[in-house]
Amino acid sequence: xxxxxxxxxxxxxxxxxxxxxxxxxxxxxxxxxxxxxxxxxxxxxxxxxxxxxxxxxxxxxxxxxxxxxxxxxxxxxxxxxxxxxxxxxxxxxxxxxxxxxxxxxxxxxxxxxxxxxxxxxxxxxxxxxxxxxxxxxxxxxxxxxxxxxxxxxxxxxxxxxxxxxxxxxxxxxxxxxxxxxxxxxxxxxxxxxxxxxxxxxxxxxxxxxxxxxxxxxxxxxxxxxxxxxxx
Amino acid sequence: xxxxxxxxxxxxxxxxxxxxxxxxxxxxxxxxxxxxxxxxxxxxxxxxxxxxxxxxxxxxxxxxxxxxxxxxxxxxxxxxxxxxxxxxxxxxxxxxxxxxxxxxxxxxxxxxxxxxxxxxxxxxxxxxxxxxxxxxxxxxxxxxxxxxxxxxxxxxxxxxxxxxxxxxxxxxxxxxxxxxxxxxxxxxxxxxxxxxxxxxxxxxxxxxxxxxxxxxxxxxxxxxxxxxxxxxxxxxxxxxxxxx
Numbered sequence: 001x002x003x004x005x006x007x008x009x010x011x012x013x014x015x016x017x018x019x020x021x022x023x024x025x026x027x028x029x030x031x032x033x034x035x036x037x038x039x040x041x042x043x044x045x046x047x048x049x050x051x052x053x054x055x056x057x058x059x060x061x062x063x064x065x066x067x068x069x070x071x072x073x074x075x076x077x078x079x080x081x082x083x084x085x086x087x088x089x090x091x092x093x094x095x096x097x098x099x100x101x102x103x104x105x106x107x108x109x110x111x112x113x114x115x116x117x118x119x120x121x122x123x124x125x126x127x128x129x130x131x132x133x134x135x136x137x138x139x140x141x142x143x144x145x146x147x148x149x150x151x152x153x154x155x156x157x158x159x160x161x162x163x164x165x166x167x168x169x170x171x172x173x174x175x176x177x178x179x180x181x182x183x184x185x186x187x188x189x190x191x192x193x194x195x196x197x198x199x200x201x202x203x204x205x206x207x208x209x210x211x212x213x214x215x216x217x218x219x220x221x222x223x224x225x226x227x228x229x230x231x
Numbered sequence: 232x233x234x235x236x237x238x239x240x241x242x243x244x245x246x247x248x249x250x251x252x253x254x255x256x257x258x259x260x261x262x263x264x265x266x267x268x269x270x271x272x273x274x275x276x277x278x279x280x281x282x283x284x285x286x287x288x289x290x291x292x293x294x295x296x297x298x299x300x301x302x303x304x305x306x307x308x309x310x311x312x313x314x315x316x317x318x319x320x321x322x323x324x325x326x327x328x329x330x331x332x333x334x335x336x337x338x339x340x341x342x343x344x345x346x347x348x349x350x351x352x353x354x355x356x357x358x359x360x361x362x363x364x365x366x367x368x369x370x371x372x373x374x375x376x377x378x379x380x381x382x383x384x385x386x387x388x389x390x391x392x393x394x395x396x397x398x399x400x401x402x403x404x405x406x407x408x409x410x411x412x413x414x415x416x417x418x419x420x421x422x423x424x425x426x427x428x429x430x431x432x433x434x435x436x437x438x439x440x441x442x443x444x445x446x447x448x449x450x451x452x453x454x455x456x457x458x459x460x461x462x463x464x465x466x467x468x469x470x471x472x473x474x475x
Contacts, residue, residue, distance in 0.1 A: 057375045060454065065378050067371045082360040084466065088368050112352075119321055126322030129367060133305045133327055136374035137295030140303045140414040176378035216298040220326050 005049035006100060007073045008120050016116045023110060024100040029053070031096035031165060035076060036087035044101045045077035052095030052159050056173065057088075065139070065176035066151075067132050069094070071158025074124055080107055081121040094166075095159045131221050138217040144177050145185040149214035151175060152195065152204060157222065162204035189213060239264060241338050243287035245311045245467060246358050254354045261344035266336050267291065269403075273314055273329040280325075282339040283315035289335015290396045292412060294328045302328065303377070303414030304389075306369045309396025311467060312362055318342050319349040319359060332412070333397060333404075361466045368462040372455040377414070380453040383423040385413055387452035390433070392459065394442055402440040427451070 004010040009017055009024075029035070029051045036042055038058055046053065053076045055068035067089065070076050076091050076099075085104065102110070111117055138147060151174060156162055168186065172179040189195045194210045196203040204210055211218065241262050242248035247255060267273075267289045274280045276296040284291070291314050294302040305327060308314050314337075317325045348355050369392075376385055389412065393402055406424060410417040424440075427433045432448050434441040442448060449456065 057371055059375055059379055065375050067374055079364055082364040083357055084361065084364045088364075088371065088462065122319075123321040125363065125367075126317055126320040126325070129316070129363075129370065130322075130326050132367060132370045132374060133293075133295040133325075136305045136370060136377055137297060137303050137414070139374055139378045141297055141301055176375070220298070 005072060005098075006047040006075075008075055008124060009047055009100070011120050012114075012116050016114050019114070020102075020110055020117070023102045023106045025102070027099055027101045029093040029096055029099050031093055033093040033096075035091040035093065037090055038088055040087055041085050042077050042080055042087050042104050044103055045075055045080060045107050047075050047100040047102075048072055048097070048158075049099055050097035050159075051093060051099045052097075052155060052164075054092050054094040054174065055089040056092055058090060063090070063173040065135070066174040067135050068128055069131070069151075069154050069158055071095075072160065073158065074128070075121065077104070077107075078121060078125050078128065080104055081111060081118070081125065094155070094170075095164055097159075127221070134217045134221050138215060139176060142215045142217070144175060144181045145188055146213060146215035147175055148182065148185040149189060149194070149210050150218040152189075152202065153207065153210055153214055153218050154221075156204055156207065162207065164202055165200050166202050167200050239287075241285070241287070243310055244285040244313075244338060246313055246362060247285055247338065249358055249467070250354050254348075258340070258344070258348055258355070261340050262338040263340075264336060265339050267331045267334060269331055269334040271331045273331065274325075276326055276328045277324050280315045280318050280342075282341060283313055283318050283345050284337040284339045285313050286310050286335060286337045288398070289331060289337070290333040290393055291329050291337075292332040294330060294412070295326060296328050301414065302411065304412040305373050306366055307332065307392050307396065308366075311396070311463060312366065313359065316359075316363055316366065319345055320363070332408075333393065333402065365463045365466045369459045372459050376453060376455040380455065382413070382415055382419045383426060383451065384453035384455075385415075386420065386423045386427070387448050388456040389413060390440065390442065391445075391448060391452055391456045394445070395460070400442045400445070402442075403438060404440060405438045 035046060048071050053070045054066050056066050057064050079087060155164055168179050168182045171182045186197055190197050194206050194213060196205055273284060273291060286309055288310060291308045292304050293306045295305045296302045314329050376388060406420045407417050410420045424435055428435050432444050434443055
């Protein structure tokens with residue numbers, strides 16, 4: 001059997017994973033695809049394997065801010081695990097690629113009969129809360145450049161690649177700042193030879209340097225994600 | 232039930248009140264009533280959490296603490312909620328500090344007891360999970376609000392969220408403390424509070440804020456307040472029917 005490419009699923013006992021498997025359909029998520037809109041009921045959950053999904057909040061109907069980023073370490077649709085079937089956010093595919101999808105109905109059944117899945121998801125929700133608090137705090141105190149650096153590193157960790165597509169307009173929604181602010185910050189990182197940027201493609205050239213340019217928030221949430229699972 | 236025992240009932244906390252009688256009875260021997268004095272730190276950022284707290288009165292503020300020590304409030308918890316979610320969600324630590332913002336009391340439970348009850352998968356688990364989603368909504372909205380809204384709107388949101396968790400229209404709170412909560416400079420809070428006072432929405436003197444016109448305060452707040460309030464009411468209402 002091929003290696004399990006989503007770390008939530010990979011952390012399950014083999015028996016539990018095998019029982020979930022028939023309900024997991026491999027799908028290709030397209031860049032820019034919207035998986036949920038705020039207020040809509042959640043039809044499927046997604047375990048990204050090679051894709052990246054951004055959780056965005058809207059203010060007065062306009063894209064306002066990214067509050068979470070889900071890649072191979074997580075699951076899109078975690079409100080279902082909390083007993084809530086409506087998404088409070090827009091889930092937008094940020095990095096196109098493969099994911100495993102399960103219907104909401106099936107997920108509810110599997111969750112009920114699989115305590116290891118519950119354990120993994122509750123633990124994951126706890127790290128998402130850390131990510132959201134960090135976004136709230138970081139936005140309050142840090143300027144655009146270290147936040148952009150943090151965001152690029154978080155993206156890299158979740159797509160496991162130093163190259164991804166991204167427009168300035170998109171980044172401005174992610175970070176909740178005006179486009180010109182993003183352009184300035186990206187140019188500054190480019191001049192320091194930390195990233196290369198052309199035609200909507202970003203390449204990280206020096207990730208150690210980028211880590212130094214990022215605010216400390218990046219390390220903190222990363223440590224939480226990597227914390228050993230309690231026995 | 233006498234007035235005294237009613238005042239000291241675990242049912243002062245809305246999550247505990249929503250539990251079916253048998254579930255509450257099972258939890259009862261593990262509930263210990265404690266006072267929450269103003270300024271007390273319930274848990275520290277990155278530290279172990281020794282108990283979960285179900286506030287009966289008062290307000291606990293959750294603050295995100297930066298490496299350099301600066302902090303900003305990410306959520307407030309009153310008698311509608313619980314403090315110490317990481318304990319039953321299986322996280323070891325959180326990057327937030329929980330501090331008592333308005334004195335009151337709480338029912339606290341030891342980790343082993345809350346974990347055991349949570350693991351039963353019954354009404355308490357359902358309520359705690361739903362509350363977790365409501366708290367996530369509040370944190371999300373705070374993140375957005377910090378980024379997009381004027382300090383005056385944020386102050387209105389903050390006053391309303393606090394007021395919802397207090398028995399009267401009065402808050403005991405210095406401007407410096409509000410500034411610390413919102414993660415802004417005190418001068419900004421002074422200006423915004425001054426405008427609200429001049430317009431007759433609040434009365435502010437010597438560390439006491441009286442809300443005079445709640446309706447207009449709601450109109451001056453950004454949408455964030457209503458989003459948090461509605462979501463919280465909806466989740467708790469449904470949680471209550473589910474557990475019945």
